[in-house]
Amino acid sequence: MLPAVVKLCCGISYPHLRTMTGLQRTALAVIGQEITYRQQSGQIQHQLRPQASLRFHEARPEDVKPAKADELFYEQQGREAMSKALSMLEDKDGWKAEITESNGDVIHSKVLSGSRKVFRLEAVLEASVDELYDLLFVRVEEMHQWNPNLQHIKVLKHVGPETIITHEVSAETAGNLIGQRDFLSIRHSCKRKSSVVIGGAAIHLESFPPQAGFVRAEDGPTCIIIQALDEGSRKSRFTWLLNMDIKGWLPKSIVNQALPRAQLDFTRHLRRRLDLS
Numbered sequence: 001m002l003p004a005v006v007k008l009c010c011g012i013s014y015p016h017l018r019t020m021t022g023l024q025r026t027a028l029a030v031i032g033q034e035i036t037y038r039q040q041s042g043q044i045q046h047q048l049r050p051q052a053s054l055r056f057h058e059a060r061p062e063d064v065k066p067a068k069a070d071e072l073f074y075e076q077q078g079r080e081a082m083s084k085a086l087s088m089l090e091d092k093d094g095w096k097a098e099i100t101e102s103n104g105d106v107i108h109s110k111v112l113s114g115s116r117k118v119f120r121l122e123a124v125l126e127a128s129v130d131e132l133y134d135l136l137f138v139r140v141e142e143m144h145q146w147n148p149n150l151q152h153i154k155v156l157k158h159v160g161p162e163t164i165i166t167h168e169v170s171a172e173t174a175g176n177l178i179g180q181r182d183f184l185s186i187r188h189s190c191k192r193k194s195s196v197v198i199g200g201a202a203i204h205l206e207s208f209p210p211q212a213g214f215v216r217a218e219d220g221p222t223c224i225i226i227q228a229l230d231e232g233s234r235k236s237r238f239t240w241l242l243n244m245d246i247k248g249w250l251p252k253s254i255v256n257q258a259l260p261r262a263q264l265d266f267t268r269h270l271r272r273r274l275d276l277s
């Protein structure tokens with residue numbers, strides 16, 4: 001009953017919420033987080049999940065063991081996510097400039113049917129395709145060491161050399177109004193000599209249900225394209241389609257500001273990591 005009333009109130013006040021600014025908006029985000037937290041921790045009885053007591057850090061890679069048929073199924077899902085994300089990028093219509101940084105990084109956005117906004121970041125990185133593939137796919141489990149926006153990232157299963165199932169938990173960072181999220185995704189890579197595509201999408205696993213106390217967000221269909229700028233070059237063009245449903249009770253305006261900011265942050269941390277090697 002309570003969630004229904006809250007939802008109704010949110011629905012009625014939604015047009016006013018959209019026009020809020022400053023502290024009012026911050027307060028709203030905090031209320032949203034509180035409702036989500038209470039819902040997850042069982043203080044609000046809403047879609048209570050029977051298995052939700054498993055903590056993410058208790059999960060070991062062996063916990064998820066797909067059989068042969070499942071492996072083909074996951075590979076298929078990975079491939080599909082990648083091709084859907086690539087066709088979103090290929091469709092040149094409806095993209096609008098969102099942010100242009102002084103270093104040349106550009107983010108465009110596009111509103112999909114159902115009013116979901118996706119973001120496309122384009123940047124040039126001082127690294128070869130191989131180096132980026134290594135950091136972003138092969139050694140993806142080290143990502144939280146150089147990206148403070150991630151608290152935890154684990155490959156739950158290697159489904160063949162090109163496909164992995166990953167679990168990620170975003171960090172609780174100061175100034176982040178969104179709060180922590182966890183993700184369960186299939187990630188598929190396709191490596192060529194002078195380019196790599198890494199695609200992905202959220203998946204559901206009965207053996208790995210949403211964790212108590214975390215809001216499970218859904219990533220994808222998403223992809224990253226890495227292309228060598230010239231033959232044998234140590235510079236690469238980096239294109240990232242961010243397509244994320246972060247779930248929870250949050251005004252769209254906050255989400256649509258946080259997502260491109262997360263892309264710029266990610267690129268900044270990636271550059272710092274590349275400077276070290």
Ligand SMILES: CC(C)CCC[C@@H](C)[C@H]1CC[C@H]2[C@@H]3CC=C4C[C@@H](O)CC[C@]4(C)[C@H]3CC[C@]12C
Pocket residue numbers: 136137140149150166168170178179181183187198219224246258259262263266
């Ligand atoms: C705004 C808040 C909720 C989210 C902030 C964290 C975001 C930026 C994090 C959470 C999970 C992260 C993803 C985790 C795994 C991969 C696979 C890798 O091959 C490329 C990067 C990619 C795709 C990461 C991009 C950044 C990411 C989407």
